Amino acid sequence: MADSAAEARIDQALVARVLAGNDRRAFEQLLRRHQGLVRAQLRRLVHGDHAAADDLAQETFLLAWRKLGQFRGDARFATWLYRIAYSCFLQAYRKKSWHEESADDEIIHQLTAPSHTNDLHVDLERAMQRLSPAEQTVLLHCVQLGLSHEEAAYVLTMPVGTVKSHALRGKAKLKLWLAPWSDAVNEEQA
Amino acid sequence: MNHSDDSIEMLLRRQFEGHVADDGFTERVMESIPARRRRAAWPIWTGVTLGIAACGWCIADLPHTPWRNALDGAMSTGTMAALFAAAGISLLACCWALAEADDR
Structure with missing residues (x-):
């Protein structure tokens, strides 16, 4: 601080x-x-x-x-x-829509990197892509860039309550989709 | 925040590439930024002064203007209307200034 x-x-x-x-x-x-x-x-x-x-x-x-x-x-x-x-x-x-490109990228990943399908980080990246754009953006600012909910609300010009609900929903979805990896996640955290 | 939320946050932070190395980016931007021009204040103040002088000159010789009545202590309908109009404009200007301050 x-x-x-x-x-x-x-x-x-x-x-x-x-x-x-x-x-x-x-x-x-x-x-x-x-x-x-x-x-x-x-x-x-x-x-x-x-x-x-x-x-x-x-x-x-x-x-x-x-x-x-x-x-x-x-x-x-x-x-x-x-x-x-x-x-x-x-x-x-x-x-210009980056979403169209990201869909193409997804196909390329599937075609060129079959040996990495067990990689937790590849799955995390794919799970992130499946989140709604608002959830991805809120998680980027609140978790990855380390902003508070109030700061993220200022950056994204969203009400603070909306930022909090997108963050909660995004994390809940990731937790659900990455549930098979829970042991590996705990090992990484340890 | 529970344990699994912590795990997801930790994974997201690890996945983030973080700070990008400069690699000449700063130099490229500095070459492209234009010189900052200071906006001169004198045209605004000259305009305001000329405007006030022109208004004063126009209404100074009129015998029954509301402001002249007000100066003479006679609160005519025209004087009251002019005062309400001035108060209304001031109130609107205050609201606008407050709204602008909120936006910043």
Whole structure:
């Protein structure tokens, strides 16, 4: 908690430097600090299309540069960036469906990797693909990116109650589908 | 949160690739960002001042304007209407400002 408060103070100081003196180097530091997780978020959202994810990440940071004056510090800077990134993804999503591609990917997995069918992580990936887009997105933000329900609600522009119910439903489905793996899961956890 | 929820969360975290290495991404973005232009405040304030001066000039010589009646202490129907209109506009501006603040 103390670490995240210190990180937030560093981000605030860098934002203030950019706004006060049009300091490109301060923005570069912000970019270096946050590009890794923003690109990881987008890679998951576009189902592993790295080039598309990087294009969206670039668009995200350009928008952040233009709109930095609107950052009030109510949310963490990282959360603000995730929100811009998610909004860029949604705009691109309306033009191009990654779901169609993911269906193709599923077929390719089945054709080329029969020897991995016993792999828990392959099954987890497939189980994730079977979740609804909203459940996948909520689990990505709440569990994998480690946001609180309130932060995820801010990023996804959803009510907090909806975020919680998608998270619960998503985890319940995964638990059901991965039930045959429960021993292996417990071994991994140990 | 129960034990199996913990297991699913642990699996999901392990499956997530996490932080992506920079590999020149920062340089590419920094090359593409445009110079930030400061928006000058003087055109807005010049416009506001000219607008107020023009309004004042237009109504200054009119003998029966509501504001002149108000200054003379005569609360005519026109004066009351002008005051209600001003109060209504102020209230709407406050609501708008509050809604904008909520959105941020």
